[in-house]
Amino acid sequence: MLKSRTMWPPGGWQFLEPATGWNAPEGLTYDQVVRRIIAHRRANRQYRLATDYDVVAQQLDDYTCARLKNDPSWCVDSPPTSFTVPLPRRSRRAEVGGVAGGARFVASTSAGIKLWMDWFGEGKPVEKSIAERRATICAECPENDRRRGNIFEMFTVAAAKEIMAIFSALNDLNLHTSKDNMLKVCQACDCPLKAKVWAPLQIIKKHLPEERFERLHSACWIRHE
Numbered sequence: 700m701l702k703s704r705t706m707w708p709p710g711g712w713q714f715l716e717p718a719t720g721w722n723a724p725e726g727l728t729y730d731q732v733v734r735r736i737i738a739h740r741r742a743n744r745q746y747r748l749a750t751d752y753d754v755v756a757q758q759l760d761d762y763t764c765a766r767l768k769n770d771p772s773w774c775v776d777s778p779p780t781s782f783t784v785p786l787p788r789r790s791r792r793a794e795v796g797g798v799a800g801g802a803r804f805v806a807s808t809s810a811g812i813k814l815w816m817d818w819f820g821e822g823k824p825v826e827k828s829i830a831e832r833r834a835t836i837c838a839e840c841p842e843n844d845r846r847r848g849n850i851f852e853m854f855t856v857a858a859a860k861e862i863m864a865i866f867s868a869l870n871d872l873n874l875h876t877s878k879d880n881m882l883k884v885c886q887a888c889d890c891p892l893k894a895k896v897w898a899p900l901q902i903i904k905k906h907l908p909e910e911r912f913e914r915l916h917s918a919c920w921i922r923h924e
């Protein structure tokens with residue numbers, strides 16, 4: 700949470716609307732950016748994004764702290780954001796209650812904005828043609844482990860819920876590939892491929908440890924893009 704909404708943070712008040720790719724204009728005050736976001740959302744009602752002033756103001760607050768990585772000079776009482784590719788927990792079968800609540804999380808929850816930024820940075824998901832090409836490679840890759848069970852059998856409950864929230868957001872944004880039903884979890888990097896194929900390459904590479912990069916298949920798109 701921001702210490703102040705009147706003191707200008709590094710880089711000013713920025714905001715990316717992931718659903719549309721729209722960026723708030725530069726040089727505005729906090730209040731002005733909130734009102735611009737609301738106006739933009741009202742002009743794009745098909746995405747059913749929040750337009751209540753207090754909700755949007757909080758989203759800009761959360762977005763700013765996520766962008767500043769909760770710098771204690773600017774933010775208080777917010778958990779640090781980090782890209783956590785959760786490690787599989789193969790032996791545990793977990794409860795699955797409440798998963799559907801992840802739908803439309805980008806628009807409706809503060810945690811959703813942080814989570815989205817962890818996966819997609821301050822940019823948008825890649826173009827469909829790119830995701831489709833990646834999905835085609837992953838679908839045939841021996842590292843795509845199609846024998847394993849569902850997400851909740853492979854990951855901790857918290858991690859699985861995060862993954863399902865990402866899936867829900869992608870579904871809300873109508874981001875699908877023709878190979879979705881063949882995309883499981885990559886054994887080399889332990890990532891859910893249905894989401895990974897949409898992530899910007901620079902974000903993937905930034906968070907992929909060297910030893911995991913070396914485990915990727917020789918034909919992997921991450922190696923060749």
Ligand code: SF4
Pocket residue numbers: 836837840841842843885886887888892914915916918919920921
């Ligand atoms: S190694 Fe690369 S191509 Fe193969 S499943 Fe993993 S991400 Fe996809």
